Amino acid sequence: MSAPTVRRRRLGAKLRALRGDLTLDQLAEKSNGRFVSSKVSRIETAKTAAKAKDVEALLDLYAEIGREVSEELRAALLTLTKEGGQRGWWHSYRGVLTPVYEDLISLEAEADTVSSWQLGVIPGLLQTGEYAREIIRATAMSEAVEARVDALVEVRLARQVVLTREEPLALWAIISEQALRSTSEVEGMMYEQRADCSLWVSGRM
Numbered sequence: 001m002s003a004p005t006v007r008r009r010r011l012g013a014k015l016r017a018l019r020g021d022l023t024l025d026q027l028a029e030k031s032n033g034r035f036v037s038s039k040v041s042r043i044e045t046a047k048t049a050a051k052a053k054d055v056e057a058l059l060d061l062y063a064e065i066g067r068e069v070s071e072e073l074r075a076a077l078l079t080l081t082k083e084g085g086q087r088g089w090w091h092s093y094r095g096v097l098t099p100v101y102e103d104l105i106s107l108e109a110e111a112d113t114v115s116s117w118q119l120g121v122i123p124g125l126l127q128t129g130e131y132a133r134e135i136i137r138a139t140a141m142s143e144a145v146e147a148r149v150d151a152l153v154e155v156r157l158a159r160q161v162v163l164t165r166e167e168p169l170a171l172w173a174i175i176s177e178q179a180l181r182s183t184s185e186v187e188g189m190m191y192e193q194r195a196d197c198s199l200w201v202s203g204r205m
Contacts, residue, residue, distance in 0.1 A: 006110040008046040008084040011055070014077055016044040018062045018069070031061055055081045089158060096151040105159060113170040120182075122193060123173050124156050125163060126200055130186055131193045132156045163200070171200075 019027060024037035034057055042048040043055075055077055063069040090097060090105045097105075108114065108125075116123040121135055132153045140146045162169040175197070184190055 005046075005084055005086070005088070006106055007080050007086075008049060011050060011077060011080040011084055012044040012046045014073075014080075015040075015055070015058060018059075018067050019044075020067070022065075027061075030065060031057075034061070049084055050081050052078055052081050090155065093151060093155055096148050097155065101155075105155075108159060108162060108169070111162075111169060112167075113172070116171065116173040118173070118179060119176050121179050122175060122197065123171075125160055125169075125171055126173065126175075126197055127156060128189075128193050128196050129153055129157055130189045131184075134184055134186060134189065 019040075022030070024040055027040060028035050028037045035054075039048075039054075040058070043050045043058075056074075059069050059074055059077065088106060088109055090102055094102075114125070116125070122131060124132070127135065133149060136149050136152050136156075137146065140149070145152070163171065180194055180197070182190065
């Protein structure tokens, strides 16, 4: 089963709100066999990607039983349905990422603003490749993670595309002096990392 996307969650939440106080069994009964409760539940909880025809049928049913289904709402939910099955770039790293990390990247990709407060390290969205490699190695809890360091560094750098896209993410980061002044055995690593942070603060963001 694929990890749910932010769009699928939004769609599910909107459909759940339209169902209101109806139970899933009551909805199934009102649909005269068009829907079974388990199918609607999977759509509402984003456990499965909804099909446009199913969403259309649900919206028709909700309109029939008196729910307010405007043309604007219908169009918005159908757009979410069509976009909900789109795979992000991170899906090519499915064997590397945990479901929680995939979820984080999915939310990050859809966000307009992210606020970050870090004590000991530079936020991932501002890390250089060498810095990311050092942090990932230092925090690796198993040999399996150590074997995936190169791929995890690629992922961390790829996440930064949200800062340079057409409508860039607004990143508000509080970084401790300790993180900026830390040292490393890798020559020049912290100089490059501090310089990169300075560029983002002074105008690349």
